[in-house]
Every structure is written in structure tokens, then in C-alpha cells.
């Protein structure tokens with residue numbers, strides 16, 4: 525059966541500070557620049573979730589979009605939206621909330637409920653995005 529890739533786009537806003545506990549204050553400032561600002565800063569993130577599967581000949585669809593929306597909203601968006609990732613999201617205890625790590629945390633969460641998860645794309649700024657395929 526033909527396999528199709530379906531992508532849905534979600535939004536959340538979150539604050540973070542790029543700061544590694546294993547680096548000195550000076551090294552943190554050098555590595556992360558202004559993103560190391562102690563008060564943190566925020567982004568309006570766009571998360572694209574791609575699932576894949578055979579097209580059901582009866583429905584003509586490869587994925588249950590309502591179920592996808594429910595899983596992403598309940599397990600990811602509610603967890604991250606309007607949070608300070610360093611202080612309010614346990615997955616970032618001891619893990620710097622960079623785009624690289626955020627997209628991996630989201631994968632860890634979603635792959636438990638979405639067996640046909642194919643790719644995540646996390647857009648952090650206009651010019652900056654992260655892709656992960658597990």
C-alpha cells in the first residue's frame with residue numbers, strides 16, 4: 525500500500541536560559557553569548573509533527589488527525605506552553621533546553637504514544653530550526 529507522510533503544525537511559547545551546569549560562568553557566557561542572560565528569554569516555537577503510514581483504502585487517510593492533535597496537545601503543548609523550560613519542566617533537569625534538546629525531549633514523549641512518528645521539526649526563530657528522526 526502507498527505510504528504517505530502527514531505533517532501537522534503546532535505552536536507553543538516558552539522561556540529558556542542556555543546555561544550548562546558543567547561549564548564555568550565564563551565558559552557559559554562564551555558558548556551561549558546573550559542566550560546565557562540569567563533572566564532568560566522567550567521564543568514562539570513552531571513544532572511540526574510528521575507521521576507516516578499506509579493509506580487506508582476505505583478512508584483514504586494515513587493517520588487519525590484528531591487523535592494526533594489530542595496526543596500532541598495533551599502530552600507536549602500543555603507541558604511546554606508558557607513555561608520556563610529550565611525551572612518548570614522536569615525533563616530539562618540537568619539538560620540544557622537548547623533546540624537540539626527540546627526536539628529530543630518532545631520525541632521521547634511523543635514516540636511513546638505515536639508508533640508511526642517519523643520526524644519532528646522545531647522552528648525556534650525565523651532562521652533557525654531543528655529536525656529529529658529518533
Ligand code: NI
Nearest residue numbers: 540559565567
Ligand atoms: Ni533562545
